[in-house]
Each structure stands twice: as C-alpha cells, then as structure tokens.
Amino acid sequence: MSSTIFEGGNESAEKNILPMMSLREVVMFPRSIVPLFVGREASIKAIEEAISEHDKKIFLVTQEFPEKEKPEPEDLFRVGTVSKILQMLRLPDGTIKVLFEGLYRAQWDPQADGKTFDDVFPLVSLETIEDLPADVNVTEALVRSVHSALESFGKVNKKLAPETVLAISTIRTAGKLADSIMPHLKVEFAKKQVILEMTDPLKRLEAVYELLLGEIEIVSIEKRVKNRVKGQMEKNQREYYLNEQLKAINKEMGREDDPQSEAQALEEQLDAKKMDDESRERVRKEIKKLRQMAPSSAEYTVVRNYVDWIMELPWNDYKKVELNIAEARKILDEDHYGLEKPKERILEYMAVQSLVETIKGPILCFVGPPGVGKTSIARSIARAMDREFVRLSLGGVRDEAEIRGHRRTYVGALPGKIIHSLRRCEYSNPVICLDEVDKMSTDFRGDPSSALLEVLDPEQNGTFSDHYLDLDYDLSKIFFITTANDLNSIPGPLQDRMEIIRLPGYLETEKAQIAKKFLMPKQISEHGLKTDNIAVSDSAMLEIVRTYTREAGVRSLEREIAKICRKTAMKIVEADDKAQNIHVTKNNLAKILGVHKFSHGFSEEKSLIGVATGLAYTQVGGEMLMVEVVLMPGKGKVVITGKLGEVMQESAQAALSYIRSRSDLFGLKPNFHEKIDIHVHVPEGATPKDGPSAGITLCTAMASAFLNVPVRHDLAMTGEITLRGRVLPIGGLREKLLAAHRGLSKVVLIPAENEKDLKEVPDTILKDLEIIPVENMDQVLSHALESLTAEELFRGKNNITPIALTLIKEEYQPPTH
Structure with a gap:
C-alpha cells in the first residue's frame, strides 16, 4: 500500500448522505492516497453511485470481522473516512482498481440511518468529526519529538522514501502529523482504528509516537538479524538463508536451544564407551566439529549420523555367560535330531572356552542340501551358549559395500551388514549366521566374497575396518556360522578361512524320528489341534518319507504332515466333535495324501544277464541305479544312453577297456568287439546322471553280457574303476547303503578304502546287509556273477560259451538262458 501526504483541511461539519463501502483489514486515514482492489458487488455499486451521484465522494469504513462477505451494520466500525475517488480502472477478471484520497473523519449511526440501507449498498447519513483544540507549547514539543523519531525511522527503514520523510517533517499540526505517519506503520488494523477514532490530536500523536518508536526498535532488530545471517549465508542458498533467519529470530527471542549442550551430552556418552584411545580421539574430533557447525547445515547431519552410529555400537561390551556343557547338550538334542558332528564341534568349543578366559570365535561352515537344518542349528547354538543370535542373508549380494560399507564421501553412505547387525546387539560377542554364503555374485561393484575374507579370517577380524566408520572394530569374539548348499561356488581362499562341516542329509529312519519328535507336535499346535486328535503310525510315517517326499531335508515332509493336520481339522469341524480321534495308517494314507508321488528302486526279482544294480548318491539321498547292457551284431560301435554325464561315459569306456585287456582270461578272442555293437543304457533317461x-x-x-552269465539280483555295488581294474573309493556311502537296504538288497560291494566309513552307518542298516569290501574288478566279478567261482572265471575252466563268440559267427542264433 502506498500513500501520499494530503494537506487539505477538514470539510464543514454539516451532515450529508454518501454511499458507504466496507474495507477488510484496511483503515483509511485523512490526507492519504491509497489504491485498493475492489471485487465485491456491493462495493462496486457503491463506487459507481459515488461517481455518478455524489461528486466521486464515498464513505470508507473498516469491518470489525474481516472474514464476513456481507457485513451487517453491527459488523462495521462507527468512525470512517470520507474519501474521494481519484481514478478507477476495470480489470479483465471483473474487479476494479480504485485510487482513493482520504478527506476527513466522519461517523455514522446505524440506528438513524437504518432506513437508508438497501439490498445492494448502503447510503448513510454522516456527521463530520472535528479535532479538539490543543495546547500550542505541548504540541510543539511533541511534534519535535515525533520529527526526530521519524528521521531515525527513515534511516533504518529503506522502504520509506527520503522525500516522504521530508514532506512529513514540514507538518507542524499534531492531528495532521499523526494522520500522515499512520499509513507508513505496520500496525494491526484494530490499533489503527483506535487511532482513527481519537479526536484529541495530542493523544493521537502520542499514540503514533509510541508506535513509531516500537517500529524503530523492530526494524533495528531485523537489521541486526540480517547482518548476523549475512556473514553465515552462502551464495544462492535460499533455504539456508531462511533457516538462519529463523535461527537468529529464535535467538533474539530467547527460544533457541543451546547447541553446546547437545555436544556435551555426546561427549558424556563417549566417555562411557569402552573404546580404544585412537577411536575415542577420532570421535572427539567429530564432536568438536559439531560444536562449530550450524544444526541446519547438511554437513551437520552427516557428522551427527556418523557419531550416532559409533555411539550405538557395543564397543568391547562382552556378555559373560556361565557355560554348562550338560545343559548345552540338552538344548541341542531338544532342538535337533542327529547332526552329531556339528553338536560335537560346538560342545568342544564350549569346553575349551570354559578352560580359557579368552578364545577367538570359530568360523564354521555348514554345507548341505536345503532343509537339513543349517540355519536352525545355528540358532540353537546361540541358545545353548546363551548369546544373542543375528542372521544375515547373503543370497544375491553382489556389492562389496554390502559387507564393508560405503565411504562417507558418498551421498546416503551407510555401514555394511556386519556393523548393521552389531548395532542391533547389546554385546560384541553374538552368534552371527551368514546364510547362503555360496549365493553371492560378482559384478562391476566389487567382489563381496573377497570382502568377507577380512571378516572371517581369525588373524584379521580383530581389526576389521568398515569403510563408513573408518575405525578398527574387533570381530574376533563373534561366533561366525556360515551356511551353503554347494562348496563349488565358494572361492578357495574363503573356504580356507572356514571349518567345513557337512550335513549330507537325513536317513529315512532319522526323518521318521524328526517327524515324530519335532514336526508333528509343531504342526498339531499350529493347526489348533490336540495330541489326542491325530495319531500317525510308524509304518505310515516311513511310507510318507519314502513315497511322498524325495529330499535331503524335511521341508516337504513337514508340508505333508501339515496336509494331514488340515484334513484332520476339516473332519473335526464338519463333525463338530473336538474330541474326535484320527488314526493314520499305511492302509488309509493314500486316502488322505493321494497317490504316491515318488518311487524308489528295488532289486530285481531274479538274476538277469547284462543287468547290474548300482548305488548312486544324489542331493536328496541315495538311490538304486540299474545298468543294462545288450550286444548286437555290428561293427564295434558303443552306444551309451540314459542322459549320462561325461564322467559316466568315460567310466563305460574304461570298463570296456578293462574287459578287452583281460579277454584271454575270460575266454574271449582279442578282436571280439569288432563285429558286435554294445549298447549301454541307464533307465530313467530323463534324469541327468553323472559321477565315477x-x-x-x-x-x-x-x-555279464559278454560272458552270458547273469548277475546276482540281490547284490548292489558302488565304486570307481581304473583301466587296470582297481576299485577306488567313493562318497556318500551312508546314503547308498540306505538305498540298498530300502531296495531289499542283501549283499553290497564297496571299495575297500571305504570300509572305515562304515562307522557312520547306523547299526540298524548294517545288521540287515552283508558288506563285502573289494579292491579290484576280479573280486567284484567273482562275487557278482552267478554260479561261477573265481577259479572258474579266470582260469579258463568254465563250461560257458561267451555270447561275444556266438555273435561273431556268420549265422547268428540268439542264446538261450
């Protein structure tokens, strides 16, 4: 709002009738020129009436309640200003811009003028208000004081033009001086209305003088605030400038918190931390930076987050526990059935720790198929040792910064997963399980498996350095446990840092016990059942394991048990009998779970020529493997089918070479293979097979096919062959013997070097099998081929006619058996 000094005198005190226009939060004073935008219909009509009928004169009065769109007479003040319309401009949006000139004070009486109001705008009868006489000496003294204050106000308020100050300084009349100064003061409209209604010019000028001194003080404070902010503000940082202004204003008003108290609290926390001297000094320097920074600056937030991270870590706070080996053994046995090797290793560690005050935490790696309990046993280990347990999944991690953190120079930098996990702990010696360590990958962002070397190396993790913290942190007291499904994808250096413990999978008998002791109670509880509601016989449970699941672990087994519980719950709800008892047997199992999903190999019912039973190890356990060989007239071609891998194809070639090398002992001609084709096939051709x-x-x-002698149907075998006929050791003996036991084999041939592994096979399996260790193929054939002794087989005293000799004849006759 702009205003100009008006020096004209008051009009005569006679009554006259003028149109009235109400103003919102604006008070019009005499001797001022004010532009206003008018948009209300009643106001526009009043202005038009004033221009056409009243010589451009209009009465301007302020609303007591600005929010009212159509004020009533009682909503308007009684005193206003008669003004003259100097200029009017219509705008495209329908509003008009009007320039008003204040002439003199006047008041209206709504009781006397009630009849002059119409529906559009009021016509009111006005009575001019004259100023009271004033003492000349008092007036002169007050005027001089006001002039002096006005000059000071003009110096500190750059919005007040010097010409305006000069023009006002020439006014010597108290009333006129007060009216001329008021439009330039930022005062609430209610206070301006009070001054407008003052008829005593001295009191009016005194009130204006008081307001003028207040404005001078406010403007001076604003100037000091701006000068203080200006020294701290950076170029073109508007947000920073506004925040600093707010800070300066709060400080001037005494409402700002002391930033030094916050830094003092951080130093007290630092003194309570059990940190090494080097790390403590580094943090103290960061806190010193905080004292010198503005809380609203970006750098302050970065430094504060860094200090908070350090303060929330459990520096050298170790949980002291009383180790009880018997109690720990009880907990491990309660949570898991079997898994003797991991349990024994943990109890050994606890025994050593009870004798030695400080021992570095071991790094164990549990390797095995999914579902065998790698992660759950890690949780049980933490419970047995009375430590905190933290699980971190590394599957899919391909950024090195996930392990070692980002440097603080990056936007949004954070520590790595290891420090993140320690932040959630109260102590620095938890059990941390690094799941799926074999699922990490490498790309342009680094190699996370290499970053793990420092974490898992007992010689290095005592001074682990996270990129974000940039401080040495001791990880040596942490008990690290890693899990993996396959060691082949774990780099050699990382494997070297860990103690590998294999969890090959559960035997069928172990699965049945796990289901009975752990899975059944768990599922019965989760399905809202009671122990009396459902009973599964041992034979039915073993049937579930054999024909409804094919896995090394027990996850599918748990899903089948959950299915039985759901069926039971359905029957109980339908019968509305919560005491109903469902008994699951081998006979009614198919009605509950449906047809069998899997089948396992069994021994042949009778001995056949060219058919031998082998034993294979898969990730879901042991399986019986049938090998079939047929001979046909041909040109020495060898056909191998059954989707065999390269290793098995090479084994077939080695077997053929062994037989050819001993053809004279078998009674075969040296070139017996040149006029026959050999077809080797392993059933279940859709399943890939490989292994030595x-x-x-x-x-x-x-x-058997060459000599036309059948192989014993109740015999199974496993072993790798060399060209000289040596039998080399193999792996997975326990699972293979279980498959032979399940397939009703009576005799199993194993490599002699694997005889030591029989200690890991349960006695329930061994007592039903005749285990024969063999060192070479001569021993294998002497046990496997039916009705032939070793002397008859290898000394040429047999009465057999090898089928290979029959196929060489010109006229081929199929052999009779």
Whole structure:
C-alpha cells in the first residue's frame, strides 16, 4: 500500500448522505492516497453511485470481522473516512482498481440511518468529526519529538522514501502529523482504528509516537538479524538463508536451544564407551566439529549420523555367560535330531572356552542340501551358549559395500551388514549366521566374497575396518556360522578361512524320528489341534518319507504332515466333535495324501544277464541305479544312453577297456568287439546322471553280457574303476547303503578304502546287509556273477560259451538262458 501526504483541511461539519463501502483489514486515514482492489458487488455499486451521484465522494469504513462477505451494520466500525475517488480502472477478471484520497473523519449511526440501507449498498447519513483544540507549547514539543523519531525511522527503514520523510517533517499540526505517519506503520488494523477514532490530536500523536518508536526498535532488530545471517549465508542458498533467519529470530527471542549442550551430552556418552584411545580421539574430533557447525547445515547431519552410529555400537561390551556343557547338550538334542558332528564341534568349543578366559570365535561352515537344518542349528547354538543370535542373508549380494560399507564421501553412505547387525546387539560377542554364503555374485561393484575374507579370517577380524566408520572394530569374539548348499561356488581362499562341516542329509529312519519328535507336535499346535486328535503310525510315517517326499531335508515332509493336520481339522469341524480321534495308517494314507508321488528302486526279482544294480548318491539321498547292457551284431560301435554325464561315459569306456585287456582270461578272442555293437543304457533317461561311482557297475553289466552269465539280483555295488581294474573309493556311502537296504538288497560291494566309513552307518542298516569290501574288478566279478567261482572265471575252466563268440559267427542264433 502506498500513500501520499494530503494537506487539505477538514470539510464543514454539516451532515450529508454518501454511499458507504466496507474495507477488510484496511483503515483509511485523512490526507492519504491509497489504491485498493475492489471485487465485491456491493462495493462496486457503491463506487459507481459515488461517481455518478455524489461528486466521486464515498464513505470508507473498516469491518470489525474481516472474514464476513456481507457485513451487517453491527459488523462495521462507527468512525470512517470520507474519501474521494481519484481514478478507477476495470480489470479483465471483473474487479476494479480504485485510487482513493482520504478527506476527513466522519461517523455514522446505524440506528438513524437504518432506513437508508438497501439490498445492494448502503447510503448513510454522516456527521463530520472535528479535532479538539490543543495546547500550542505541548504540541510543539511533541511534534519535535515525533520529527526526530521519524528521521531515525527513515534511516533504518529503506522502504520509506527520503522525500516522504521530508514532506512529513514540514507538518507542524499534531492531528495532521499523526494522520500522515499512520499509513507508513505496520500496525494491526484494530490499533489503527483506535487511532482513527481519537479526536484529541495530542493523544493521537502520542499514540503514533509510541508506535513509531516500537517500529524503530523492530526494524533495528531485523537489521541486526540480517547482518548476523549475512556473514553465515552462502551464495544462492535460499533455504539456508531462511533457516538462519529463523535461527537468529529464535535467538533474539530467547527460544533457541543451546547447541553446546547437545555436544556435551555426546561427549558424556563417549566417555562411557569402552573404546580404544585412537577411536575415542577420532570421535572427539567429530564432536568438536559439531560444536562449530550450524544444526541446519547438511554437513551437520552427516557428522551427527556418523557419531550416532559409533555411539550405538557395543564397543568391547562382552556378555559373560556361565557355560554348562550338560545343559548345552540338552538344548541341542531338544532342538535337533542327529547332526552329531556339528553338536560335537560346538560342545568342544564350549569346553575349551570354559578352560580359557579368552578364545577367538570359530568360523564354521555348514554345507548341505536345503532343509537339513543349517540355519536352525545355528540358532540353537546361540541358545545353548546363551548369546544373542543375528542372521544375515547373503543370497544375491553382489556389492562389496554390502559387507564393508560405503565411504562417507558418498551421498546416503551407510555401514555394511556386519556393523548393521552389531548395532542391533547389546554385546560384541553374538552368534552371527551368514546364510547362503555360496549365493553371492560378482559384478562391476566389487567382489563381496573377497570382502568377507577380512571378516572371517581369525588373524584379521580383530581389526576389521568398515569403510563408513573408518575405525578398527574387533570381530574376533563373534561366533561366525556360515551356511551353503554347494562348496563349488565358494572361492578357495574363503573356504580356507572356514571349518567345513557337512550335513549330507537325513536317513529315512532319522526323518521318521524328526517327524515324530519335532514336526508333528509343531504342526498339531499350529493347526489348533490336540495330541489326542491325530495319531500317525510308524509304518505310515516311513511310507510318507519314502513315497511322498524325495529330499535331503524335511521341508516337504513337514508340508505333508501339515496336509494331514488340515484334513484332520476339516473332519473335526464338519463333525463338530473336538474330541474326535484320527488314526493314520499305511492302509488309509493314500486316502488322505493321494497317490504316491515318488518311487524308489528295488532289486530285481531274479538274476538277469547284462543287468547290474548300482548305488548312486544324489542331493536328496541315495538311490538304486540299474545298468543294462545288450550286444548286437555290428561293427564295434558303443552306444551309451540314459542322459549320462561325461564322467559316466568315460567310466563305460574304461570298463570296456578293462574287459578287452583281460579277454584271454575270460575266454574271449582279442578282436571280439569288432563285429558286435554294445549298447549301454541307464533307465530313467530323463534324469541327468553323472559321477565315477558307477564304474564297477558298468563293468559288471558288460562282463555279464559278454560272458552270458547273469548277475546276482540281490547284490548292489558302488565304486570307481581304473583301466587296470582297481576299485577306488567313493562318497556318500551312508546314503547308498540306505538305498540298498530300502531296495531289499542283501549283499553290497564297496571299495575297500571305504570300509572305515562304515562307522557312520547306523547299526540298524548294517545288521540287515552283508558288506563285502573289494579292491579290484576280479573280486567284484567273482562275487557278482552267478554260479561261477573265481577259479572258474579266470582260469579258463568254465563250461560257458561267451555270447561275444556266438555273435561273431556268420549265422547268428540268439542264446538261450
């Protein structure tokens, strides 16, 4: 709002009738020129009436309640200003811009003028208000004081033009001086209305003088605030400037918190931390930076977050626990069935720790198929040791910064997963399980498996350095446990840092016990059942394990048990009998779970020529492997089918070479293979198969076909073959013997070097099998081929006619068995 000094005198005090226009939060004073935008219909009509009928004169009065769109007479003040319309401009949006000139004070009486109001705008009868006479001496003294204050106000308020100050300084009349100064003061409209209604010019000028001194003080404070902010403000940082202004205003008003108290609290926390001297000094320097920074600056937030991270870590705070080996053994046995090796290793560690005050935490790596309990046993270990447990999943991690953190120079930098996990702990010696350590990958962002070397190396993790913290943190007291499904994808250096413990999978008998002791109670509770509601016989449970699941772990088994519980719950709800008892047996199992999903191999019912039974190890356990060999007239071609891998194909070639090298002992001509084709096939052709342990099985099947002698149907075998006929050791013996036991085999041939592994096979399996260790193929054939002794087989005293000799004849006759 702009205003100009008006020096004209008051009009005569006679009554006259003028249109009235109400103003919102604006008070019009005499001797001022004010532009206003008018948009209300009543106001526009009043202005038009004043221009056409009243010589451009209009009465301007302020609303007591600005929010009212159509004020009533009682909503308007009684005193206003008669003004003259100097200029009017219509705008495209329908509003008009009007320039008003204040002439003199006047008041209206709504009781006397009630009849002059119409529906559009009021016409009111006005009575001019004259100023009271004033003492000349008092007036002169007050005027001089006001002039002096006005001059000071003009110096500090750059919005007041010097010409305006000069013009006002020439006014010597108290009333006129007060009216001329008021439009330039930022005062609430209610206070301006009070001054407008003052008829005593001295009191009016005194009130204006008081307001003028207040404005001078406010403007001076604003100037000091701006000068203080200006020294701290950076170029073109508007947000920073506004925040600093707010800070300066709060400080001037005494409402700002002391930033030094916050830094003092951080130093007190630092003194309570059990940190090394180097780290403590580094943090103290960061806190010193905080004292010198503005809380609203970006750098302050970065430094504060860094200090908070350090303060929330459990520096050298170790949980002291009383180790009880018997109690720990009880907890491990309660949570898991079997898994003797991991349990024994944990109890050994606890025994050593009870004798030695300080011992570095071991790094164990549990390797095995999914579902065998790698993660759950890690949780049980933490419970047995009475430590905190933290699980971190590394599956899919391909950024090195996930392990070692980002440097603080990056936007949004954070520590790595290891420090993140310690932040959630109260102590620095938890059990941390690094799940799926074999699922990490490498790309342009680094190699996270290499970053783990420092974490898992007992010689390095005592001074682990996270990129974000940039401080040495001791991880040596942490008990690290890693899990993996396959070691092949874990780099060699990382494997070297860990103690590998294999969890090959559960035997069928172990699965049945796990289901009975752990899975059944768990699922019964989760399905809202009671122990009396459902009973599963041992034979039914074993049938579930054998024919409804094919896995090394017990996850699918748990899903099948959950299915039985759901069926039971359905029957109980339908019958509305919560005491109903469902008994699951081998006979009614198919009605509950449906048809069998899987089948396992069984021994042949009778001995056949060219068919041998092998034993294979898969990730879901042991399986019986049938090998079939047939001979046909041909040109020495060898056909191998059954989707065999390269290793098994090479084993077949090695078996054939062994037989050819001993053809004279078998009664075969040296070139017996040139006029026959050999077809080797392993059933279940859609399933990929590979591995060296089928070598002696392939050789036995070929020898049976060549010699026309059947292989014992109740015998199974496993072992790798060399060209000289040696039988080499294999892996997975426990699972293979279980498959032979399940397939009703009576005799199993194993490599002699695997005889030591029989200690890990349960006695329930061994007592039903005849285990024969063999060192070479001569021993294998002497046990496997039916009705032939070793002397008859290898000394040429047999009465057999090898089928290979029959196929060489011109006229081929199929052999009779």
